[in-house]
Amino acid sequence: MTISYRSYCVLFMLTLLTSLVLPTHLVAADADALATDAAEVESPGQADLDAAIDAKLAANELDDFATVLDLCKRATKKGLSEDAAQFADNLYTGTLIDRAGMVVEALFAAESPDPRWPQMRSFALRDLNEALERDAKLGEAQLMLARLESLPGGNRDRARKAADAAIELVGDDNLQSAQAHIVRGNLENDKAKQTADYDKAVELAPRDKDVRRTRGLFHLLNDDFQKARDDLAVAIEDDPEDASLQEALGMTYMMDDNLEKAQEVFDKAIEIDPEASGPLLQRARVLAMRGQRPQALADLDKAIQLNPDDAIPLVLRARIQQQAGNTVQAENDIETVLEKIPDHPAAIELRGLIAADRDDYPAAIRDFRRLVAKNSDDPLLIGQLGLLYLAAKQPREAIKRFTRSLEIDDKQFLSRRGKSDAEISIGDHKAALADLEKALELKPEDAGVLNNLAWLLATSPDDGVRDGKRAIELATKACEKTNWEEAHIVSTLAAGYAEAGEFEKACQYSAKAVETGDSVAEVKKQLESELASYQLNKPWREKQDMPEAGSAAKPLEGPDDPPGEDPFGEDPDETTDGPEPAQLIDESDDSPLGDPPEQPRAKKTPRRPFE
Numbered sequence: 157m158t159i160s161y162r163s164y165c166v167l168f169m170l171t172l173l174t175s176l177v178l179p180t181h182l183v184a185a186d187a188d189a190l191a192t193d194a195a196e197v198e199s200p201g202q203a204d205l206d207a208a209i210d211a212k213l214a215a216n217e218l219d220d221f222a223t224v225l226d227l228c229k230r231a232t233k234k235g236l237s238e239d240a241a242q243f244a245d246n247l248y249t250g251t252l253i254d255r256a257g258m259v260v261e262a263l264f265a266a267e268s269p270d271p272r273w274p275q276m277r278s279f280a281l282r283d284l285n286e287a288l289e290r291d292a293k294l295g296e297a298q299l300m301l302a303r304l305e306s307l308p309g310g311n312r313d314r315a316r317k318a319a320d321a322a323i324e325l326v327g328d329d330n331l332q333s334a335q336a337h338i339v340r341g342n343l344e345n346d347k348a349k350q351t352a353d354y355d356k357a358v359e360l361a362p363r364d365k366d367v368r369r370t371r372g373l374f375h376l377l378n379d380d381f382q383k384a385r386d387d388l389a390v391a392i393e394d395d396p397e398d399a400s401l402q403e404a405l406g407m408t409y410m411m412d413d414n415l416e417k418a419q420e421v422f423d424k425a426i427e428i429d430p431e432a433s434g435p436l437l438q439r440a441r442v443l444a445m446r447g448q449r450p451q452a453l454a455d456l457d458k459a460i461q462l463n464p465d466d467a468i469p470l471v472l473r474a475r476i477q478q479q480a481g482n483t484v485q486a487e488n489d490i491e492t493v494l495e496k497i498p499d500h501p502a503a504i505e506l507r508g509l510i511a512a513d514r515d516d517y518p519a520a521i522r523d524f525r526r527l528v529a530k531n532s533d534d535p536l537l538i539g540q541l542g543l544l545y546l547a548a549k550q551p552r553e554a555i556k557r558f559t560r561s562l563e564i565d566d567k568q569f570l571s572r573r574g575k576s577d578a579e580i581s582i583g584d585h586k587a588a589l590a591d592l593e594k595a596l597e598l599k600p601e602d603a604g605v606l607n608n609l610a611w612l613l614a615t616s617p618d619d620g621v622r623d624g625k626r627a628i629e630l631a632t633k634a635c636e637k638t639n640w641e642e643a644h645i646v647s648t649l650a651a652g653y654a655e656a657g658e659f660e661k662a663c664q665y666s667a668k669a670v671e672t673g674d675s676v677a678e679v680k681k682q683l684e685s686e687l688a689s690y691q692l693n694k695p696w697r698e699k700q701d702m703p704e705a706g707s708a709a710k711p712l713e714g715p716d717d718p719p720g721e722d723p724f725g726e727d728p729d730e731t732t733d734g735p736e737p738a739q740l741i742d743e744s745d746d747s748p749l750g751d752p753p754e755q756p757r758a759k760k761t762p763r764r765p766f767e
Contacts (some may be wrong), residue, residue, distance in 0.1 A: 201234035205244050212251060221255035224248075249290050253297050256283040260300045263307075267400075267432075277304050295325030299332055302339045317341050325600075334361035338370050350374065365391035365401065373404060381412040399429035403438060410442055418442050430756055434457040437469055444476050452476055467493045471502045478510055486510060500654045505537075508544075513700070517548035537565040539571035542578075551578035551704035569598045573605060583700040606634035607645045614651035615698045624656030643672040647683055654695040662690040 198661035259280040260693035305315035322336035334357040341517030372387030383742035402425035424437035443452035474489035509522030542557030558575035579588035610630035631649035650666035
């Protein structure tokens with residue numbers, strides 16, 4: 157055949173650039189194919205193939221790749237010799253991969269997601285699907301496919317299969333193999349398998365900052381802070397000017413309660429990139445936890461100025477304002493978020509907490525039901541809803557939620573404690589005893605659990621529940637934990653001695669409880685009544701039977717539940733009536749202040765279960 161002079165001129169350059177232009181295994185025979193028998197007449201499509209080669213060598217934009225693909229198609233349609241046709245076919249496939257690669261790089265290298273990323277992914281997938289239909293053994297294409305399908309809304313099963321194929325096909329390319337292991341690890345739900353994939357990735361590419369970053373963040377999420385720091389330190393050595401790596405390192409110190417060091421690292425990140433909002437957000441958390449609220453708000457104000465469309469700093473600022481008692485400012489930020497993102501979970505949660513703060517339990521329950529409807533397997537969220545029902549004096553509705561929370565995770569302390577409180581309030585002492593024992597196993601030093609269990613053992617009318625000796629032991633420990641300063645806990649110790657028949661000591665501690673005093677008149681009156689009973693050598697007995705306040709909210713059928721059943725998917729449009737004041741513990745995972753200290757609940761009569 158005859159090959160044009162232009163093809164001879166570009167042949168040497170094409171061979172040098174082939175690792176960028178075509179997958180290596182497609183190229184081996186192509187250079188020779190173009191330099192064969194020069195005696196034949198040039199094929200009709202050869203001019204278009206020459207133009208395609210020129211266009212490929214000069215390509216640097218998506219439209220350039222489209223030109224190459226079009227020229228390859230035209231050349232093939234017009235007619236090429238067998239060898240030239242094979243070359244055109246390989247050039248076409250390689251161009252599909254290169255064009256997809258340009259889109260993948262733009263997606264994954266961006267500092268923040270491009271709003272058009274779903275369309276970009278679809279565009280790249282179209283090219284990769286066509287390339288893999290031509291040759292399923294293209295390891296690089298399988299890797300890109302795995303990365304794209306692992307994004308939100310992608311086909312995770314297909315992503316896993318593509319990652320497996322990439323690991324098998326990329327051969328000695330350690331970096332691509334490491335990337336494939338990272339993708340597969342990200343798709344795993346089994347922690348041991350995740351660990352194995354991330355460890356293998358580090359073994360293959362020990363100095364790659366993205367590989368180290370990924371394993372470091374995995375360790376961070378699993379509270380293995382030192383291992384996370386070790387990985388991130390290697391990544392920072394590779395790129396000390398990457399502010400996002402410094403931010404991640406600061407997170408390891410913040411979550412490890414080393415706030416001073418965390419602030420130091422966040423300062424470094426902000427110094428590297430003053431226009432990055434992430435380090436400002438994290439430093440604001442640290443400043444708030446260190447009691448430097450004005451400085452925290454200043455950081456958040458700047459973060460919002462840098463990125464006004466980002467909801468996260470607005471929600472964090474609202475949380476800090478709420479905890480400072482600045483409800484109006486907090487609600488303004490929440491409404492700003494919800495106007496743009498009506499279903500933003502953190503904003504809805506905070507709005508519910510603010511409603512609870514002002515004793516508007518119907519509104520609070522409505523917001524938390526809305527959250528549970530979308531997160532029906534979140535035990536903490538369901539437990540918080542239970543606390544709201546309990547505060548609204550609907551203990552039976554509360555028990556349903558606490559029970560569901562504990563079915564998902566039986567180590568949920570707040571749900572276990574809340575369930576025992578609700579059971580005491582309806583007089584189910586045997587169930588309350590069982591839950592308090594389990595709560596004590598979870599937190600053996602918790603003064604509230606020690607006190608409530610001791611009170612139940614000392615005062616229950618049920619002979620099978622009472623145990624004066626153990627009540628004394630538990631109440632003494634609770635008093636020690638609270639420095640003998642809590643009147644209601646000292647009175648529990650008095651009740652234990654009365655149950656044990658030691659009325660002299662019962663009177664002694666009961667008088668101390670009365671003397672210590674309580675600002676709530678109703679509680680003070682009960683303390684005096686207890687003392688009067690012990691003076692008559694009578695132990696104290698107490699059993700509640702709280703009626704359900706208001707109407708119970710009607711549950712909403714969840715997406716995974718049969719019609720007509722109550723799965724505790726919640727109906728946000730239903731409300732409750734008749735709320736009473738109480739305090740709700742805010743232990744949401746995304747609180748900017750971390751886990752707040754447990755707050756005592758408002759005292760009431762009878763007060764033990766809610767203290």
